[in-house]
Amino acid sequence: MRLCPHAAAGGVRRCQAGILRKLMSAEAPTSPLSELRAAVRAAAAALSSSAGEGSFRLTLERPKKAGFGDYSTNAALLLAPALGQSPRAVAERLGEDLTSRLDGLVDSVEVAGPGFLNFFLSDAWLARATSFVLLAGDDWGAGGAEPAERILVEFVSANPTGPMHVGHARNAAYGDALSRLLALRGHSVEREFYVNDFGTQARKLGESIQARARGQQAPEGGYQGEYVAELAAEIPRAAEMDLDQLTGEGIERMVARTRASLEKFGVAFDRWFFEHKLHSGTPSLVEHAFDVLEEQGRSYRSEGALWLRTSDFGDDKDRVLERSSGDHTYFASDIAYHQEKRERGFDRLIDVLGADHHGYVGRMHAAFQALGGESDRLELLIMQFVHLVSRGERSSMSKRSGHFVTLDELIEEIGVDAARWYLLARSHDTTIDLDIDLAREQSSDNPVYYVQYAHARISSMLDRLGEQRVTQAAQAEVPGDARLEPSERELVKKLLSFPDELAEAEVRRAPHRIAAYALELAQAFTAFYRDCKVIGVEPEEVETRRIQLCLGAQKTIARSLELLGVSAPRSM
């Protein structure tokens, strides 16, 4: 945590470190809310030392109705059965205790409904909480992962035999946003793309290019898009080149195209892992994986093939690793790849897969355990499909039918920011219907612009105020007798919920929550902007406080958008 700037500046004014230390006293100093939570927990413990810690989960949440206070807890409802008292009676006792524990921080604590405790926070608490956001600096919202792990996120991993389409784009946007989120939460994250450059499909690409270069029909099951013709023209002597060499050239160029498309989309990888590396060397990584499985006693020979006993780990049936023909199955490559990942020493492996691979989840988990891994160290996240819709008709993406929208086209039609928002605003386990014509028409209605606009508007206001005034306001101490307008209070609370939103998004692997949060935050800011004049408002302390609110909102919006890979423009 960054030091209080007053201390660094050697200022004579009393620094806010005192109140901050108090606010941060809870075990997870990610937000001033930690203190409230800790107080509730302490009061609950005092009431029932025996009522098992952690046998229930008490919550501190923002009630929907304004009349129910700023925050509320269900602690009394959860404690009542253990204490053998009515929830309301428990709530009364908890409330009394908390009123004294939180002296000066809350205006009142009320018992309501079946036994909820509602907290009405003091304006002073809210005003100082805003300062906390600013003082946190780059640490705002960062950290909190428990425990922090070394995580490998493998995503996209599209076959390099065709262009990236919007389904891959969804996977890319999701994997990228998830990686950013995990990193901000304190994990050490590496991103990897697995390139299927080995086997039948890769060879079909080579054959297709060669056929094209010779002016022949594409082979059975081959590829025939425009890109095949481009490759045939690009690669010198494609018509007569050795097929293996041509395949290699073709794959290399397709990977370059894929990389370029993804880069344009704002997605970068730490490593591109090529499948052919699993099959080279002695012993190859595949053979090595077979050895490991044999040592673990999980493989056997039958009917001339090598089998893996995945049924030991809940799979429906055992799976073939090496066919009776001597060829390795695709599954064998995947196992070797996962073993290779394990040996690199990650605490957790995450694979982001398309919905068409979900049948593979059970057997991969089984294989992972067969290798000696713990099942919960491997996460296979399934992305549901993007369906294309045109004139009301729905169709799956298919190159043959022409129902195909590439990532490049999507970016060209609606831009990176709108595209990423569109793909990330929905949960990964719901299918998306994309009508590209409609998306183009409506792209200016994309909520992403509303969020960006709020950011640009704040930037404009701060520019108008001038750097000197803004810097001074950022460091100023807010007087304890502040009186906040309702929309100011709402904005502060929305800002403070940022770390919790991130924690929730991380645990659920749900970056779409950040999009929802960003929109709500922009709305809270816009309401504040509507109700509260900032520039030139009297007295000066009020202007100062509101500048702080603007800064906090600007920073939090920017950070939310950054997690989604969306730009936060200073003007638009």
Place this chain on the structure above:
RNA sequence: GCGCCUGUAGCUCAGUGGAUAGAGCGCUCGCCUCCGGAGCGAGAGGCCGCAGGUUCGAAUCCUGCCAGGCGCACCA
């Protein structure tokens, strides 16, 4: 047949045990002497797929059913 995902406002979707279920878009009606109107306010619009169950409390958990998507290879 078996498995996974989904079913919430006209449309696209949030909301995985709490109080009167939300947002965006669309629709209706208001609002541009005011820090950026890509905006603001008000309103209409819901058997939360259906039926049971669990409990103080269920859109949320359990069971069954219905509908849609996707899988169930010694294919890749």
